[in-house]
Amino acid sequence: MSTVDLTGQVALVTGGAGGIGAAVVRRLAKLGARVVVQDVDREGAERVAAAVDGLAVAGDASDPSVLPAVVAHVESQFGRLDVVHLNAGIGGGQRGVDALDVSRYRKLVGVNVDHVVYGVCAAVPALRRQGGGKIVITASLAGLAAMPADPLYTLTKHAVVGYARAAGRALEPEGITVSALCPGFVDTLLLGAAKEEFDAVSFPLLTPDDIAEAVQTVLAEGGAGEAWIIQPGGRTTAYQFRG
Numbered sequence: 001m002s003t004v005d006l007t008g009q010v011a012l013v014t015g016g017a018g019g020i021g022a023a024v025v026r027r028l029a030k031l032g033a034r035v036v037v038q039d040v041d042r043e044g045a046e047r048v049a050a051a052v053d054g055l056a057v058a059g060d061a062s063d064p065s066v067l068p069a070v071v072a073h074v075e076s077q078f079g080r081l082d083v084v085h086l087n088a089g090i091g092g093g094q095r096g097v098d099a100l101d102v103s104r105y106r107k108l109v110g111v112n113v114d115h116v117v118y119g120v121c122a123a124v125p126a127l128r129r130q131g132g133g134k135i136v137i138t139a140s141l142a143g144l145a146a147m148p149a150d151p152l153y154t155l156t157k158h159a160v161v162g163y164a165r166a167a168g169r170a171l172e173p174e175g176i177t178v179s180a181l182c183p184g185f186v187d188t189l190l191l192g193a194a195k196e197e198f199d200a201v202s203f204p205l206l207t208p209d210d211i212a213e214a215v216q217t218v219l220a221e222g223g224a225g226e227a228w229i230i231q232p233g234g235r236t237t238a239y240q241f242r243g
């Protein structure tokens with residue numbers, strides 16, 4: 001297992017009050033980081049932050065003004081930012097291709113795609129001031145493969161995998177890495193009813209701790225612009241893109 005010492009470093013996790021995000025917050029704190037827990041769920045963020053002596057910041061990360069303000073607040077409080085995990089996300093929740101609920105679709109794109117762009121744009125100047133840094137994005141296996149049960153979720157996760165690859169290559173010369181995590185099904189609230197339907201043989205159910213383990217590996221070893229498949233136990237394999 002690869003390890004990394006984050007002592008003295010500051011990390012920001014969006015969606016940090018939820019299943020995967022909360023496990024990552026605990027892992028980053030265990031590795032020595034001071035962790036900022038960002039979430040639309042204020043109480044949850046405060047509870048998770050309190051357990052690791054971190055800082056909770058409530059707000060809707062899909063609002064373009066929120067993450068720039070959070071990054072400014074983090075820098076003013078702690079003087080630095082080193083690790084950013086853009087993890088907040090919601091399910092598509094729309095079956096079928098042609099039955100479009102436009103407001104749900106805009107919300108889905110806002111959280112799963114826009115918040116990632118706003119987070120990267122807000123974080124990069126702060127990471128640059130530290131001479132480099134690490135950005136991790138929670139994408140999904142639906143960012144690499146088709147999930148016919150949820151085409152719009154598939155759309156958003158393909159978008160962030162492409163963005164991570166391109167932004168990662170663009171930022172690599174500055175010592176800033178961007179990595180996309182592509183887990184299959186993870187046992188969290190987001191999985192919801194789909195938990196009953198998934199094919200456990202093809203897709204073993206992952207735990208939030210598996211993803212935290214993968215984050216640790218990616219922080220220790222991750223290069224720029226790569227996507228990572230995650231297996232039970234947090235074993236992490238770089239996805240081989242063709243071209």
Ligand code: NAD
Nearest residue numbers: 015017018019020039040060061088089140185186188190
């Ligand atoms: P979860 O619902 O347990 O946690 C998501 C967290 O994001 C919640 O705390 C929620 O309050 C927060 N959030 C939602 N909208 C937000 C917003 N606008 N601003 C700030 N915070 C917001 O779900 P999870 O499974 O832990 O999901 C985390 C990430 O993992 C998501 O990006 C999801 O798409 C991805 N993912 C999940 C699975 C799975 O099977 N659970 C698989 C692959 C990828």
